[in-house]
Amino acid sequence: MPWTPPAAEPAADPALTDTFARCLPTGGRLRGPLIAFRQVDSTQLVCRGWAAAGAPEGVMAVADHQTTGRGRRGRAWLAPPGRALLWSCLLRPPVPPRRWPELPILAGCAVAEGVEAAAGLAVRLRWPNDVLVDGRKIAGILVEGVAGPIPAVILGVGVNVGQAPDEWPPDLAGRAASLAMLGAPVARPVVLAAILRHLAERYAAFLVEGFSAVRQAWRERAQLGERVVRDGLEGIAVDLGPDGALLVRRADGSLASVVAAGGG
Numbered sequence: 001m002p003w004t005p006p007a008a009e010p011a012a013d014p015a016l017t018d019t020f021a022r023c024l025p026t027g028g029r030l031r032g033p034l035i036a037f038r039q040v041d042s043t044q045l046v047c048r049g050w051a052a053a054g055a056p057e058g059v060m061a062v063a064d065h066q067t068t069g070r071g072r073r074g075r076a077w078l079a080p081p082g083r084a085l086l087w088s089c090l091l092r093p094p095v096p097p098r099r100w101p102e103l104p105i106l107a108g109c110a111v112a113e114g115v116e117a118a119a120g121l122a123v124r125l126r127w128p129n130d131v132l133v134d135g136r137k138i139a140g141i142l143v144e145g146v147a148g149p150i151p152a153v154i155l156g157v158g159v160n161v162g163q164a165p166d167e168w169p170p171d172l173a174g175r176a177a178s179l180a181m182l183g184a185p186v187a188r189p190v191v192l193a194a195i196l197r198h199l200a201e202r203y204a205a206f207l208v209e210g211f212s213a214v215r216q217a218w219r220e221r222a223q224l225g226e227r228v229v230r231d232g233l234e235g236i237a238v239d240l241g242p243d244g245a246l247l248v249r250r251a252d253g254s255l256a257s258v259v260a261a262g263g264g
């Protein structure tokens with residue numbers, strides 16, 4: 001049975017959809033449709049359902065609120081209703097799955113570039129794709145592969161747009177910030193439009209030219225030189241490999257590489 005366009009989604013909010021759909025690029029592979037919801041479990045799960053139903057590349061879900069927002073490495077991603085940009089997109093990249101670890105790096109660059117353009121803040125990246133301003137996390141990215149006859153990748157982005165200083169769980173206070181807290185009161189659709197513009201450009205170039213321009217852009221924004229403890233490995237982050245893996249120098253001087261399995 002052919003995929004039913006998500007315009008027929010019963011839980012979608014037509015007014016919100018209308019607002020956010022104006023953010024879409026007019027050409028390229030990421031043209032939507034973009035469907036907006038007041039509340040979902042997770043926009044990742046919405047897109048995963050669409051992927052399983054045969055939806056094409058470029059469909060997107062955005063939500064005011066997620067009841068079970070998903071972060072990297074099995075963590076939760078929490079935000080009060082209406083405060084964060086919570087967005088996911090279905091990709092069907094015509095590259096083999098062994099190259100999927102390049103996608104979180106690409107997404108990190110596009111989100112950093114989009115937020116910088118929309119909010120006028122200097123944005124840095126911490127491997128694989130934490131998006132930081134003044135050392136505080138303002139956005140996170142989750143890239144999940146979906147196996148199947150036509151494999152898919154779900155790219156999810158959460159940007160802290162409007163949270164107030166007292167709206168963080170205790171473990172995040174001081175480590176995360178919203179754009180509003182950093183003096184940039186930008187509306188969520190403006191942030192999404194800027195991210196989509198950069199993502200569409202980076203993705204199109206990546207599919208034609210490969211990963212090297214993304215790698216270079218990431219290195220220019222990256223917080224290298226930091227201590228990394230990961231999967232039994234400890235050392236200093238020194239570079240990004242040509243495959244998107246982080247190169248870490250151990251205390252004995254040897255180099256090891258760490259792959260961001262499951263988007264991080």
Ligand code: BTN
Pocket residue numbers: 041042043044045066068069070071072073075077085086087088130139140141142156157158159
């Ligand atoms: C991280 O842990 O840094 C990644 C967080 C990714 C959160 C976004 S919010 C929109 C999308 N839906 C989810 O459930 N997660 C991602």
